[in-house]
Amino acid sequence: MGILERGGNAFDAGCAAAFTLQIVEPHLNGPGGDVPVILYDAKTEKPEVICGQGPAPAGATIEHYRSLGLDLVPGTGLLATCIPGAFDTWMVMLRDYGTMRVRDVLEAAIGYARNGYPLVERIPATIRTVEQLFREHWTSSAAVYLPGGKVPEPGDLFTNVKLAETYERVLRECEGGSREEEIERARKVWSQGFVAEAIDTYCRTQDVFDVTGTHHRGVLTGQDMATWQATIEAPIHYDYGRYRVFKPSTWSQGLACLQQLSLLKGFDLDKLDVTGPDFVHLIVEAAKLAFADRESFYGDPTFVDVPIETLLSDGYNAERRRLITDTASMELRPGSIAGKGGKVDARISSGKRVAVGATGAGEPTVGDIETFPSGNTRGDTVHFDIIDRWGNMVSSTPSGGWLQSSPIIPELGFCLGSRAQMFWLDESHPAALVPGKRPRSTLTPTLAYRDGAPYLAWGSPGGDQQDQWIPQMFLRHVHAGMNLQESIDAPAWHTEHFPGSFWPRTSRPGVVVLESRFPEATIAELKRRGHQVEVGGPWSEGRLTGARKEGNRLKAAANPRGMQGYAIGR
Numbered sequence: 024m025g026i027l028e029r030g031g032n033a034f035d036a037g038c039a040a041a042f043t044l045q046i047v048e049p050h051l052n053g054p055g056g057d058v059p060v061i062l063y064d065a066k067t068e069k070p071e072v073i074c075g076q077g078p079a080p081a082g083a084t085i086e087h088y089r090s091l092g093l094d095l096v097p098g099t100g101l102l103a104t105c106i107p108g109a110f111d112t113w114m115v116m117l118r119d120y121g122t123m124r125v126r127d128v129l130e131a132a133i134g135y136a137r138n139g140y141p142l143v144e145r146i147p148a149t150i151r152t153v154e155q156l157f158r159e160h161w162t163s164s165a166a167v168y169l170p171g172g173k174v175p176e177p178g179d180l181f182t183n184v185k186l187a188e189t190y191e192r193v194l195r196e197c198e199g200g201s202r203e204e205e206i207e208r209a210r211k212v213w214s215q216g217f218v219a220e221a222i223d224t225y226c227r228t229q230d231v232f233d234v235t236g237t238h239h240r241g242v243l244t245g246q247d248m249a250t251w252q253a254t255i256e257a258p259i260h261y262d263y264g265r266y267r268v269f270k271p272s273t274w275s276q277g278l279a280c281l282q283q284l285s286l287l288k289g290f291d292l293d294k295l296d297v298t299g300p301d302f303v304h305l306i307v308e309a310a311k312l313a314f315a316d317r318e319s320f321y322g323d324p325t326f327v328d329v330p331i332e333t334l335l336s337d338g339y340n341a342e343r344r345r346l347i348t349d350t351a352s353m354e355l356r357p358g359s360i361a362g363k364g365g366k367v368d369a370r371i372s373s374g375k376r377v378a379v380g381a382t383g384a385g386e387p388t389v390g391d392i393e394t395f396p397s398g399n400t401r402g403d404t405v406h407f408d409i410i411d412r413w414g415n416m417v418s419s420t421p422s423g424g425w426l427q428s429s430p431i432i433p434e435l436g437f438c439l440g441s442r443a444q445m446f447w448l449d450e451s452h453p454a455a456l457v458p459g460k461r462p463r464s465t466l467t468p469t470l471a472y473r474d475g476a477p478y479l480a481w482g483s484p485g486g487d488q489q490d491q492w493i494p495q496m497f498l499r500h501v502h503a504g505m506n507l508q509e510s511i512d513a514p515a516w517h518t519e520h521f522p523g524s525f526w527p528r529t530s531r532p533g534v535v536v537l538e539s540r541f542p543e544a545t546i547a548e549l550k551r552r553g554h555q556v557e558v559g560g561p562w563s564e565g566r567l568t569g570a571r572k573e574g575n576r577l578k579a580a581a582n583p584r585g586m587q588g589y590a591i592g593r
Contacts, residue, residue, distance in 0.1 A: 024591055025131070026123070033411040034062070034120035035128060038113045041421050042132035042190075044405045045109070045437075046183065047140045049426045050149040051405050051484065054186070055439040056423025057108040059271045061258055061468045063416040063477045064120055070470055070477075072258045072271045074461070075112030076442070077105040077251060078323075081458045082242030085448050088456065091239065096444045096456065098526025100233025100429050101226055101241030103441035105462060109421060110213045112253040118206040119255070120415070125197055125209050129190050136187035136436075139180035143587060146181075150174050153427045160232035161430040164438065168426060185436030192217065210252075219248035221434040231430055234526060243439065258470070261285060261335050266501065267472040273321045273329040274461040276524070280469065280490040282313035284497075285340045286347070292502040298514055298541055300548035306498065307518050307535055307554070308347040310491055312356060314521040319357035319364040322453035323461040329453070330363045351553035353533045355521060365452045367522075406468070408480040408570040410577050416570070418468035418480035420489070444526045465524050469493055481507075481569030483582075487524050488517040492565040507569045507580035508590075514540040515564035531555070538564050 026036040037060070045053050052058075058075035083105075088096060097103050117128060150157075150168050157165035167183060168175075175181060196216065197208035212218065226241030233239055258269040261281035268284060270277025286309040295302040320329055333339050343358055357367055404422030423440030431438050445463055446456035454463040467489050468482040483492045492515060499510040515538055519531040533555040537546060540561045550556050562584040570579040570590075581588035 024593075026127070027411060028593075031123050031127070032121060032413060033409040033415040033417045034116050035123040036409050036411070037407065037417045037419060038117050038121060038123075038128035039131055040407050040409070041109070041113055041419065042129055043135060044407075044421060045424075046132050046135045046186065048143070048146070048405055049183070050146050051403065051425065052109075052421045053424030053426070053428075053440075054109060054189075054435075054437045055104075055107045055428070056421060056425070057105065057440055057442050057464065057466070058112050058419060058421040059275055059464065059466045059468055060112060060116060060417060060419040061269060061271060061470045061480075062116075062120065062418070063414070063470060063480075065414040070258050070269050072256050073112050073116055074254045074256060074271065074274065075108035076274055076461045076464050076466070077108035078459050078461045079105055079443055079446065079456055080243045080247040082244065083443060083456060083458055085450060085456050087242065088448055093235065094448060095526060095528060096446055096448065097233045097235050097239070098444045099427065099441055100231045100235075100239055101229070101243070101439065102233065102239045103444045104226070104241055104243050104429065104439040105442045106243065106247050106251045107222075107424065107440060108251075108253060109424070111210055111251075114206050114210045114213075115253045115255070116417075118203055124202050125205050126194055129194060133187050133190050136183045136190070139182045142175055142177055142179050142181050144177040145585070147175050147177055147179075149427060156232070156427075163431040163433045164426065166433075167431050167436065183436050185433070187436070189218070189435050189437070213248075214251070215245075215249045218435060219245040221432055222248060222439065225432045226439075229430070233429075241439075259331055263288060264501065265473050266478070267475075268497070269470040269472075270467060272324050273327070273331065273463070274323045275464045275467045276317055276321065276487075276490050277467040277469070278321060278329075278331060278334065279310075279313040279317045280467065280494050282316060282334055282340070283309045283490075283494050285335050285337075286312060286344055287498070289341065289344045292498060295502070297499050297503045297505075298545060300545045300552070303516060303535075303537070303541075303545065303549060304349075304351070304552060304554070305347065306495065307516070308352060310518055311352055311520045312343050312346060312358075314487075315355050315357040315367065317463075318355070318367045318522055320360070320453055321463050322455075323463070326457055326460045327453045328363065330360050333360055333363075334358075349552060351533055351549075351555075352520075353553070355530065355532070365449075365455075403486050403566075404466070404484040406482045406484050406566065406568055408468075408482065408568050408579070410480065410570045410572050410579075414477065414572060416470065416477055416480045416572070418470055418482050420466045420468045420482050420484065422466050422484070445524050463524070465489055467493065469497075471497070477572060479569060479571045481567065483568070484566040485517075487519075487521075488565075491517045492567055496565075496567050496569065507571060507578060511565065511567045511569070511580050511582050514538045516541075517564060536564070538562065
């Protein structure tokens, strides 16, 4: 908000927010992570996507991982690392859409890193889950996150001076000349200068303990860093009544949201109670079909010919829609498209998902078993939506580089990400590991037009749940007439029917986790229809935020769950 009040636009504000979130929520994102951005530029009057999902390094081959005795990419450590994409993404957005200089968008983050910020409750809780890992194996992380040898307490003032020094050095080496020249020098300092050199040395020399229980050296190199840049591309979209919904392409899971809308277009949702069993059942069953197609068809479109038009077509979805009956499906049923798709690996979990153990796994923060009996993830990443006075819009879901992803690189004060765990070590799979290929990310910000005009930016953290909670909010808003806050606050749910995107990639057929605020009659009827219902906490589902524009009036709403979401404006 400070950036906007100083005359910056939504893109300047997004950069500043993103860098600050790396500091104050290190359990949810970091400089070594990745990010998709979807935006509307009021000058060009068109939506665009900035892809900050770094690809697999040149040395990340299926043969290499198999030679190490692995059948999955580990969920933590250096083998799970893709090329970090966040920094270059924010510099590209600042250069092409913003108005401010590098210092303007970095100074708040540097201030918090050097002078301190009060810890939210989930940061110490996350550190506690990996405390022994830090003490016994990741000692560089212990040096930062166990100050004085202890797990910090909520509210403690916490600093990361080394990360502050990293960004201060970037400024020293880039400043001078025009705004654009500064930004280009900053990009080069990151991808070819001291940052890339430190990452290269660390990955070449350190054998890091990971979730497999053994030590592995990384494959990311300085050459990988030097040869990659964030790219600007067109979004994909689907028309749903008055609305056109935009998503990043199939290197994300965004198409799964659009497929759900295409399937649900055949039902009259206007007449349904959003807390009733029919509404929940139809959306759950549509999600099962869409995510089955995700497993079979989605991958980096530079490497995989994903049949997007067919997957969104009326004919294809009319056939798929016939599979939705009054009974819950227990099967993973991808569609059939000639010459397309791959084998689906539906690993079945032997029981309930469990909390993160001493070695860490998957998405970063997992609720304790007593509070979240389903093992429901809490947090996972960050999300923001911004609209400015000129009508520019930005929606982004920065993630990765979590404090529990891999050890802190001592010279830099941050760790690398673990997004490569989303690849499969199967050459026939559309999401197979290939050097230079982007993993099929769960990160999926959203934009929508209404009646041909830019209208809504929204999204959520939550891994595989993102494109379940995102359409739920949208459908409540569109069909039940709920405002944004009501659409976020309404009781929510998710299914775990399909294989998860994170290690160990298991599925729980038929499982639906609902907030306890649902009526007992709804829960009972869903069970009668065959859903494997688990009831979570009353405010345990979704991390949504949204901002909308109607004429000259701006509105926003934020998730009350976890008390970390905010909607502000003036």
